[in-house]
Amino acid sequence: MEIDPARRRLLELADERRVSLTRLSQMLGKNPSYLQQFVRKGSPRRLEEQDRGMLARFFGVGEDELGRMRDNSYAIADTSRKSDWIDVPRLAIGASAGPGSLAEGEAAFDTIRFSSRWLRTMGLQPGHLSTIVVSGDSMEPTLRDGDEILVDRALRPRRDGIHVVRLGESLLVKRLDTARSGVIVLISDNAAYPPVECAPQDVEVIGRVVWKGGRI
Numbered sequence: 665m666e667i668d669p670a671r672r673r674l675l676e677l678a679d680e681r682r683v684s685l686t687r688l689s690q691m692l693g694k695n696p697s698y699l700q701q702f703v704r705k706g707s708p709r710r711l712e713e714q715d716r717g718m719l720a721r722f723f724g725v726g727e728d729e730l731g732r733m734r735d736n737s738y739a740i741a742d743t744s745r746k747s748d749w750i751d752v753p754r755l756a757i758g759a760s761a762g763p764g765s766l767a768e769g770e771a772a773f774d775t776i777r778f779s780s781r782w783l784r785t786m787g788l789q790p791g792h793l794s795t796i797v798v799s800g801d802s803m804e805p806t807l808r809d810g811d812e813i814l815v816d817r818a819l820r821p822r823r824d825g826i827h828v829v830r831l832g833e834s835l836l837v838k839r840l841d842t843a844r845s846g847v848i849v850l851i852s853d854n855a856a857y858p859p860v861e862c863a864p865q866d867v868e869v870i871g872r873v874v875w876k877g878g879r880i
Contacts, residue, residue: 716731848863
């Protein structure tokens with residue numbers, strides 16, 4: 665069957681986030697083949713409103729991009745109109761600013777709303793953004809335990825700055841030092857924690873930290 669714009673957009677978003685339709689179906693509380701059948705077989709004919717809304721929040725896009733119904737047909741997303749606000753998904757994982765924590769899941773459980781104008785000014789694309797919570801004190805005073813951080817997951821060359829990285833099975837938030845060839849140094853802003861030297865192939869850079877929020 666010919667894939668309509670809404671289904672094609674879902675495939676594009678899933679590919680950009682590197683998440684499978686099976687995993688997205690499970691996030692929705694559906695059987696693992698739910699979205700595969702929706703995309704490939706046209707069944708169901710349309711996403712339930714709740715499912716469409718959850719997917720839109722997860723990807724940080726407008727619901728119309730995933731097929732709001734009009735006159736029994738899927739509407740094509742109106743990309744000429746810019747929403748004033750973007751709902752960025754909050755992921756149910758934490759990035760350790762301490763010894764390290766396991767990343768057990770990446771399902772969106774909520775959203776934080778950002779100004780679309782501010783995101784454009786920062787050069788950020790909504791589909792590549794998510795927020796997570798900092799755990800631990802190794803990045804104090806820059807980041808404190810419980811701070812919420814906005815992570816830009818767009819693919820870019822490795823560079824210095826604060827990033828969320830995966831080292832083994834642990835998800836960490838650290839400052840990267842890439843000045844030395846063949847070595848990536850993970851630096852904590854808290855002097856009580858020594859730098860950690862790693863081979864580049866051992867460190868997966870998840871994204872760059874571009875904003876933080878937290879309690880005063």
